[in-house]
Amino acid sequence: MEKQKIYGRPALKMFATGTYGTCAGCGHPLIGRIIYECLDELGIKDRTIQVSGVGCTAFISMTTLIDTALCTHGTAPAVLTGIKQALYDEPIVYAIQGDGDAAAIGAGALINAAVRGERITIIMANNANYGTTGGQMGPTTLAGQVTTTCPQGRDPIKHGWPVHTAEMLATIKSVAYSARGAVNSPKNFQQAKKYVKTAFQKQMDDVGFSFVEILDFCPTNWKMSPVNALDWVEKRMIPEFPLGEFRNVDSIV
Numbered sequence: 001m002e003k004q005k006i007y008g009r010p011a012l013k014m015f016a017t018g019t020y021g022t023c024a025g026c027g028h029p030l031i032g033r034i035i036y037e038c039l040d041e042l043g044i045k046d047r048t049i050q051v052s053g054v055g056c057t058a059f060i061s062m063t064t065l066i067d068t069a070l071c072t073h074g075t076a077p078a079v080l081t082g083i084k085q086a087l088y089d090e091p092i093v094y095a096i097q098g099d100g101d102a103a104a105i106g107a108g109a110l111i112n113a114a115v116r117g118e119r120i121t122i123i124m125a126n127n128a129n130y131g132t133t134g135g136q137m138g139p140t141t142l143a144g145q146v147t148t149t150c151p152q153g154r155d156p157i158k159h160g161w162p163v164h165t166a167e168m169l170a171t172i173k174s175v176a177y178s179a180r181g182a183v184n185s186p187k188n189f190q191q192a193k194k195y196v197k198t199a200f201q202k203q204m205d206d207v208g209f210s211f212v213e214i215l216d217f218c219p220t221n222w223k224m225s226p227v228n229a230l231d232w233v234e235k236r237m238i239p240e241f242p243l244g245e246f247r248n249v250d251s252i253v
């Protein structure tokens with residue numbers, strides 16, 4: 001029987017050589033792979049500029065040869081706006097941010113860029129904690145979840161409830177697309193890729209702001225094996241943060 005290629009590596013020339021910064025078993029590299037496969041398949045990698053937020057997500061951008069700007073914590077949506085508006089040839093621009101970066105310190109920048117309907121794309125990696133700085137409670141930490149700053153578990157009465165970023169942005173009329181995927185299984189990986197591709201397509205079609213939240217895993221700070229971390233996403237995170245598209249429009253007028 002003739003062999004058929006079902007799945008392969010994305011174009012190698014997109015990847016820089018060197019040391020990769022994340023812990024073994026981290027979910028972030030899967031998000032990088034999704035993004036770069038989409039840029040490749042959409043044929044836009046040569047006109048794309050990426051902005052890297054602050055946090056472990058920054059390691060994702062360091063693995064490619066795509067033009068990259070590293071910005072200060074929480075400012076990625078503003079930096080993307082500047083790049084998009086300043087360059088006459090209208091590049092495709094996106095940022096990869098952590099949930100702490102996008103939904104805590106950068107919440108104002110995120111919401112204001114969404115309200116302005118900037119033609120930019122934000123991919124937010126939700127690992128339910130501040131990964132880089134040692135696993136503190138973040139905006140998406142689940143009720144009852146233990147972190148270094150809530151050793152008794154997050155108490156919603158004292159610490160507030162987890163933020164549902166994708167649903168929140170979907171209420172804003174200038175948002176063209178808002179969705180949430182996950183990378184804890186091959187099926188969810190493919191669905192998340194579809195969401196990221198649609199988000200880029202909205203920017204290419206000049207519709208409005210586009211956003212994809214992706215549930216991933218931080219086995220190091222969750223203090224569990226990578227395999228148990230996949231299970232934890234399925235059993236604990238997805239019930240709190242349902243997957244799906246929350247807004248998908250072709251015109252914002």
Ligand SMILES: Cc1ncc(C[n+]2csc(CCOP(=O)(O)OP(=O)(O)O)c2C)c(N)n1
Binds near residue numbers: 073101125127130
């Ligand atoms: C203004 C500012 N405050 C705090 C920090 C410290 N800091 C660096 S990374 C980080 C947490 C990042 O967490 P998240 O955005 O969730 O990304 P992850 O590391 O989990 O991928 C913090 C608090 C900083 N660099 N700048």
Ligand code: SF4
Binds near residue numbers: 027
């Ligand atoms: S600390 Fe967590 S988010 Fe950061 S690289 Fe390690 S596993 Fe990934």
